[in-house]
Amino acid sequence: MIHLRDITFKREERTILSGVNLDIQKGEQWVVLGRNGSGKTTLLEFITAYQFPSSGTVDVLGNRYGTVDVREVRKQIGYISQSLIEKLTMRDPVWEVVATGEYAFLRFYQDIPAEVKTKALGLLDEVGLLHTANQALSTLSQGERKKVMLARALMQDPKLLIMDEPCAGLDLFEREKLLVDLDQLRKRDITVIYVTHHIEEIVPLFTHVALVHNGTIAAAGTKEEVLKPEVLSQAYDLPILVDWHDGRPWIRVQPLERGASL
Numbered sequence: 493m494i495h496l497r498d499i500t501f502k503r504e505e506r507t508i509l510s511g512v513n514l515d516i517q518k519g520e521q522w523v524v525l526g527r528n529g530s531g532k533t534t535l536l537e538f539i540t541a542y543q544f545p546s547s548g549t550v551d552v553l554g555n556r557y558g559t560v561d562v563r564e565v566r567k568q569i570g571y572i573s574q575s576l577i578e579k580l581t582m583r584d585p586v587w588e589v590v591a592t593g594e595y596a597f598l599r600f601y602q603d604i605p606a607e608v609k610t611k612a613l614g615l616l617d618e619v620g621l622l623h624t625a626n627q628a629l630s631t632l633s634q635g636e637r638k639k640v641m642l643a644r645a646l647m648q649d650p651k652l653l654i655m656d657e658p659c660a661g662l663d664l665f666e667r668e669k670l671l672v673d674l675d676q677l678r679k680r681d682i683t684v685i686y687v688t689h690h691i692e693e694i695v696p697l698f699t700h701v702a703l704v705h706n707g708t709i710a711a712a713g714t715k716e717e718v719l720k721p722e723v724l725s726q727a728y729d730l731p732i733l734v735d736w737h738d739g740r741p742w743i744r745v746q747p748l749e750r751g752a753s754l
C-alpha cells in the first residue's frame with residue numbers, strides 16, 4: 493500500500509536522504525526508528541505529500557504522487573503530530589475538536605450535524621474520554637490531548653494512520669494508557685506508521701520496523717529481524733542489548749569501557 497522507490501532528497505547542496513526504498517503492505521504495522529536528524533519526519537512528509545523527493549517515486553494507497561490530486565489521497569490518511577496539536581484551539585470543547593476531524597479544517601464555523609457529533613462522542617468513548625466531551629481542550633492533560641488527537645484522526649475512517657512521536661512528553665502512566673489505546677487499533681482495518689525514539693513503545697500491535705540512519709534505510713523488515721543488538725548497536729553507535737518481555741522489546745545499554753568515547 494506504500495512504495496518508496498529510489499528516493500533522494502537534496503536541500504541546499506546537502507543530501508538528506510539517498511537510495512531509500514521501502515515497501516509497506518496491507519496488514520503490516522510499522523515503526524520508524526532513527527537518531528535525531530536521520531530523516532524520519534521527512535520520510536513521513538513524503539508519504540503525506542507535504543514534501544516531495546528530489547528524485548524517485550512515492551506510491552500511496554495505489555496513487556503515484558505527481559499524477560494525482562494529493563488532497564484526495566490525504567483524506568484517507570490520519571496524521572498525528574505535536575505541530576498539529578499546537579494548531580488546535582484550546583478553548584474549543586473536546587467533542588468539537590474530535591468532530592472537526594470529519595472535515596479537512598482545524599475548526600468548523602457552522603453547526604456540526606447531529607450524526608457527526610454522535611460519531612465523535614462514540615470515538616471519545618472508545619478512548620475512554622467521553623466524560624470530558626464538554627470540557628475545553630485546555631483542561632485536558634497532555635496524554636488526554638493525544639487521545640483526543642487519536643479519536644479526531646479516526647473520524648474519517650482513514651486507511652493509513654501516521655503518528656510522529658505521539659508519546660513524547662508523556663509520563664510513564666500516560667504513555668502506557670495511550671499505548672493500550674493504540675493496541676486497540678488492531679480491531680480496525682488500518683495501517684499504522686509510528687515514529688518514535690523509544691524502542692519499548694513497540695507494542696505487539698507493530699509488526700515491522702524501518703531503521704533510518706545517515707539518510708538511508710539501514711534496516712527494514714519484521715521487528716524481530718531489525719531489533720537485533722548488532723543492528724541497533726551499529727545504528728546508535730552504542731553497545732545495545734535487547735530483552736523481549738511479553739512481545740515487547742526493552743533496551744539496555746552496556747556500560748562503556750572507561751576511556752571509550754561515544
Ligand SMILES: Nc1ncnc2c1ncn2[C@@H]1O[C@H](COP(=O)(O)OP(=O)(O)OP(=O)(O)O)[C@@H](O)[C@H]1O
Pocket residue numbers: 503508526527528529530531532533534535
Ligand atoms: N525542507 C528542508 N530544507 C532543509 N533541510 C531540511 C528540510 N527538511 C528536512 N531537513 C533536514 O533534514 C534532516 C532530517 O530531518 P528530519 O526532521 O526528517 O529528521 P528526524 O529523523 O525526524 O529528526 P528528529 O528525530 O530529531 O525529529 C535534518 O537535518 C533537517 O534539518
